[in-house]
Amino acid sequence: MVKIGNIELGDFPLLLAPMEDVSDPPFRAVCKANGADLMYTEFISSEGLIRDAAKSVQKLDIFEYERPIGIQLFGSSIETMASCTEIATKAGPDLIDINYGCPVKQVACRGAGAALLQDIPKMVAMTEAVVKATHLPVTVKTRLGWDDSTKNIEDVAERLQDIGIQGLTIHGRTRVQMYKGEADWRLISKVKENPRIKIPIFGNGDIDSPQKALEYRDKYGVDGIMIGRASIGYPWIFNEIKHYLATGNIQAPPTIAERIAVCESHLDFSIRWKGNHGGIVEMRRHYSNYFRGMDHFKPYRMKLVTSFSLEEIKETLNEIAIHYAGE
Known part of the structure; x- marks a missing residue:
């Protein structure tokens, strides 16, 4: 111990x-x-x-x-x-x-x-x-x-x-x-x-x-x-x-659904801690990392890092879930 x-x-x-x-x-x-x-x-x-x-x-x-x-x-x-x-x-x-x-x-x-x-x-x-x-x-x-x-x-x-x-x-x-x-x-x-x-x-x-x-x-x-x-x-x-x-076994990497769930949890806590505006802005630095390695992700990233609306951000995350389902 x-x-x-x-x-x-x-x-x-x-x-x-x-x-x-x-x-x-x-x-x-x-x-x-x-x-x-x-x-x-x-x-x-x-x-x-x-x-x-x-x-x-x-x-x-x-x-x-x-x-x-x-x-x-x-x-x-x-x-x-x-x-x-x-x-x-x-x-x-x-x-x-x-x-x-x-x-x-x-x-x-x-x-x-x-x-x-x-x-x-x-x-x-x-x-x-x-x-x-x-x-x-x-x-x-x-x-x-x-x-x-x-x-x-x-x-x-x-x-x-x-x-x-x-x-x-x-x-x-x-x-x-x-x-x-x-x-x-x-x-x-x-x-x-x-x-x-x-x-x-x-x-x-x-x-x-x-x-x-x-x-x-x-x-x-x-x-x-x-x-x-x-x-x-x-x-x-x-x-x-x-x-x-x-x-001695490697766990399967997180699915897109798991990535989004943790990303949303992170975002929700960020807003609770810093308020709606501060929490949304603070979260922007993390999106690229949560979805690192995903092909053709730039348009989604741009939507995530330019929106000031929690509803829009969650809609974009839902679009990502649908687009990359099964990957």
């Missing part, structure tokens, strides 16, 4: 990665319904939370169905991170996660996210401040290092464990790599094999099929896997992996 603090996650948990502008409550709802064991909010700016910025505060929204759920924070100031941890704790999550892995310039150039990989003493001090600011378990998501010459994750893992984190997710790339090339899980495996490491180690990067999940579990010995991009428009991947690990 894999545990983070007192949170039981099963024998080989599948985690939904925190993804900016993706991992909102409606998206998390469909992933939870399709097998995600632990989920995280979109990452939340500590500066934004301290300023009471509306976008940051809204990201604190969590719901009972999501548990266990972690709130992920990022920032460059130790004091601000400690203060926003207190705010996030009051929102009632099951754990707090610190983002030391985001590679995008808007984050890293402000000294947050993966930028902390260039200042390990500050990373350790910040983590310790967060741990002390909450009664909840604290976890960390990070990368192998800043670049090929600073792959210091083995040392980082020990130091973060020593000051109290209770779980560590490692993305198998450096910051310089961004999302390019193939993720290298060999150092993730070395962290897991270190006899000093007692906390669960989760691997992240390039898991996009049940077969790869099994291969990487057996080859690298991680306690669980975090899945990000492969779940966008395809929340079924969590249960497909679980089924394959349990039986």
